[in-house]
Structure formats: C-alpha cells, structure tokens
Amino acid sequence: MKITDIRTFLMHVGAPAPKAWASDNAFGTQAYSAGITGTRNWLFVKVYTDEGIVGIGECSGWPRVIETAVQDLRRILIGEDPTHIERLWQRMMSAIMVHGMTGTVGAGAMTGIDMALWDIKGKALGFRSGTCWAGRSATRFASTPMPTLRGRARPEGARRHGDQMRWCVGPGAQGGGVARCGGGDMDIMIDLHGPPWLTPGDAARLARALEPFNLLFIEDPIAPDNLDGYKRIRDAAHVPLAAGERMSTIFGERDLIERELVDVIQPDTGRAGGITQMKKIAAMAEAHHIMVAPHSGSLGPVAEYAALHLLAAIPNALFLERIEDDWEGRAQTVVPHPVSVDGFLQVPDAPGLGVDIDEAFVARFPSQANISSQVSAASGSYVPGTHDENVYVQTRLQRGRYFTGR
Numbered sequence: 101m102k103i104t105d106i107r108t109f110l111m112h113v114g115a116p117a118p119k120a121w122a123s124d125n126a127f128g129t130q131a132y133s134a135g136i137t138g139t140r141n142w143l144f145v146k147v148y149t150d151e152g153i154v155g156i157g158e159c160s161g162w163p164r165v166i167e168t169a170v171q172d173l174r175r176i177l178i179g180e181d182p183t184h185i186e187r188l189w190q191r192m193m194s195a196i197m198v199h200g201m202t203g204t205v206g207a208g209a210m211t212g213i214d215m216a217l218w219d220i221k222g223k224a225l226g227f228r229s230g231t232c233w234a235g236r237s238a239t240r241f242a243s244t245p246m247p248t249l250r251g252r253a254r255p256e257g258a259r260r261h262g263d264q265m266r267w268c269v270g271p272g273a274q275g276g277g278v279a280r281c282g283g284g285d286m287d288i289m290i291d292l293h294g295p296p297w298l299t300p301g302d303a304a305r306l307a308r309a310l311e312p313f314n315l316l317f318i319e320d321p322i323a324p325d326n327l328d329g330y331k332r333i334r335d336a337a338h339v340p341l342a343a344g345e346r347m348s349t350i351f352g353e354r355d356l357i358e359r360e361l362v363d364v365i366q367p368d369t370g371r372a373g374g375i376t377q378m379k380k381i382a383a384m385a386e387a388h389h390i391m392v393a394p395h396s397g398s399l400g401p402v403a404e405y406a407a408l409h410l411l412a413a414i415p416n417a418l419f420l421e422r423i424e425d426d427w428e429g430r431a432q433t434v435v436p437h438p439v440s441v442d443g444f445l446q447v448p449d450a451p452g453l454g455v456d457i458d459e460a461f462v463a464r465f466p467s468q469a470n471i472s473s474q475v476s477a478a479s480g481s482y483v484p485g486t487h488d489e490n491v492y493v494q495t496r497l498q499r500g501r502y503f504t505g506r
C-alpha cells in the first residue's frame with residue numbers, strides 16, 4: 101500500500117453552549133470571538149492510499165499554522181507505506197528538527213497524520229485501531245463534563261452531569277465555593293488552568309486548604325514550564341496533581357512522569373504527537389503508577405475517537421475529558437457522532453477509528469482567526485486597562501481573592 105495524497109480540512113468552530121466551560125473566558129463569547137479571536141478552529145487530515153483506503157486524523161496546537169506544516173510534511177510521505185507508522189513518525193520528527201525542538205505545532209502536525217495512519221492500518225486489517233496494538237480492555241469510558249461553575253458554586257448543576265465534575269477555578273472564583281461543593285457523592289477536580297498562573301507558593305497554600313475535600317486532583321496549579329514549582333507543591337500538600345495538556349511527545353511529558361510530579365498525566369490527543377506517542381506516554385506513566393486522562397478542551401470529535409481507542413487499550417486509563425454541551429455544529433461535523441449515555445462513551449466497533457467527517461459541513465465554516473483573547477471582561481482574569489492586563493504569572497494582588505474570598 102502507498103500513500104497517494106494528504107489533504108487538510110480546516111474549519112471555524114463556534115463557542116460551546118452558554119453554560120459550558122470556555123463559553124465566557126479566554127475564548128470569549130461567540131459573538132465577541134468570531135470577530136476578534138476566531139474562537140476555536142478544528143483541523144482534520146485525510147491520508148489517501150492507492151488501495152482506496154482513506155485515513156482520518158485531527159490536529160490541535162494552533163490549527164491554522166499546523167495546516168501549513170501538514171502540507172510541508174506531505175512531500176516526504178507520498179509514496180510511503182502507511183502501515184510503517186513508527187518509521188514514518190521518526191521521519192517526520194527528523195524533518196521538523198531543522199526548525200528547532202518540536203513544540204505543539206510540529207507535534208500537532210505529526211499527530212493528525214499519525215492518527216490517520218492508525219485509522220488506515222485498522223481499516224486494512226479489519227480491526228478497530230486500538231486492537232492493532234493492544235486489543236481492548238474496556239468497552240466504554242467515563243466522560244468528564246466541565247460545567248460552568250466559574251465564580252459560583254453550583255453543586256446541583258454539576259450533579260446533572262453524573263458523578264464526576266471538574267470545577268474550572270478561573271479567575272473570578274470566590275472563596276467558599278469548594279467548601280459548598282465538597283463532601284458530596286461525586287469526584288471533584290479543580291483546574292487552575294491559566295494564564296495568568298499562580299505562583300508556586302500560592303498554589304501550595306491553595307492545595308493545603310483543599311486537602312480536606314478529597315479532590316480527585318488539582319489540574320495545572322502553576323505554569324506548565326515550572327517543574328520545580330510542581331515539586332514545591334508536591335512537598336507542601338497531600339493533594340493529587342494533574343498536568344501535561346500543553347506538552348507534546350514523550351520528551352515533553354517525560355519530566356512530569358519520571359519525577360512523579362503528577363498523579364494524572366493529561367496529554368492532548370490532538371497535539372501530543374499522535375496515537376504512537378500517546379501509547380508511549382501511557383506506558384511511561386504506567387511504570388510510575390500514574391493514570392492517563394487525555395485532555396480535550398478545544399478538540400474536535402475525531403480526536404475524541406482516537407482518545408477512546410487509546411483509553412480502551414491501556415491499563416491506566418482514568419477518563420476522557422469532554423465538553424458535553426459543546427457547539428451545536430459538533431454533532432454534524434462527524435459521522436457517527438459519539439453520544440455519552442449516563443456519563444459514558446462507547447468505544448466504536450468499526451474498523452480503524454470508526455469515524456469520518458462531513459466534508460460539505462466542514463466547508464461551510466471557513467477559518468477566520470485562532471488566538472486567545474485575554475481581555476474578555478467576563479473572564480475576570482485580566483482587568484483591561486490595568487497593569488495586569490497581560491501577564492503570564494499573576495501575583496497576589498489579584499489572586500489574593502482566592503484566599504480572602506473577596
């Protein structure tokens with residue numbers, strides 16, 4: 101089998117539903133972001149073969165830029181056997197190195213292509229993609245909704261979504277919310293997200309204050325590149341930590357895992373380097389008794405399928421993050437569209453990834469722009485016109501609200 105062509109499908113994506121995570125923060129409101137930041141983009145990749153098998157993949161990590169990267173990589177992949185996945189991944193990695201160390205853009209490009217290659221291999225063998233490397237250990241996975249609780253504790257709203265919730269403690273969160281949510285019959289996770297980020301000292305103090313609530317984890321408590329800061333929090337508080345959504349490849353996730361700075365690793369299925377890298381990251385984590393919860397956030401539905409296949413084939417799967425009440429066009433973007441039942445998603449049975457995009461629907465939403473705006477008044481994270489309008493790490497002046505409740 102030979103690769104004959106690689107094509108990209110880039111689309112503008114509306115903001116999640118008004119009550120969903122990210123509907124009023126860095127992505128801005130739908131109307132606001134459509135004109136300024138472009139909210140989200142989804143980039144899908146199709147790899148075509150001379151045997152008529154077509155593979156589908158998805159890239160995150162700045163999709164508009166990655167589209168160009170995929171088109172560059174296309175040149176070295178035409179004529180290659182798509183089933184030689186590891187060799188082609190290494191070839192892509194070597195080709196990108198001329199630009200320096202690979203970040204999420206390069207890894208995002210490799211991710212979409214790698215995902216499509218696993219789709220092709222599954223279709224060629226007649227197996228679901230996960231079966232190609234490990235078989236299947238489970239048939240369904242818990243999906244973790246991200247209800248909007250920003251600034252207010254709404255335990256009743258969280259319970260609508262089942263027995264798990266993640267409270268995105270963003271800017272504007274007021275003290276006392278966790279106290280009212282905790283102690284119930286659900287697992288609670290808190291995502292400090294950023295930017296702006298807490299300092300390690302403040303994050304450690306917050307983590308200690310949250311010890312009594314038996315959190316499943318605190319996610320991204322500080323800037324992702326401050327690994328020594330993670331160690332400080334680790335030493336100061338007995339609260340599970342999760343991180344890794346902004347890293348890519350085994351090299352990006354390695355220190356979080358090998359230094360056991362987290363209890364849950366969260367590689368992003370669209371930019372971690374593909375299924376090839378995700379399963380290696382999962383194996384590294386397994387050796388350190390670390391669970392895997394693939395990051396989703398702004399990801400589209402094709403990557404969600406890839407995450408399901410990964411989770412079904414590894415022993416240390418925790419759950420799949422997802423925005424339950426996402427943009428209404430999400431369901432029309434792919435066929436079939438996964439629907440969670442009682443908080444669980446079914447692992448597809450069709451050969452390969454088991455999903456395709458509706459190309460005509462995708463073409464109706466051309467990309468406009470795709471950056472994050474930090475000055476949405478609704479977010480409260482930055483105050484337009486003040487000194488902290490654009491900072492990476494926010495000092496106590498603003499973040500002190502966490503501790504005072506004011």
Ligand SMILES: [Mg+2]
Nearest residue numbers: 291293319345
């Ligand atoms: Mg997160």
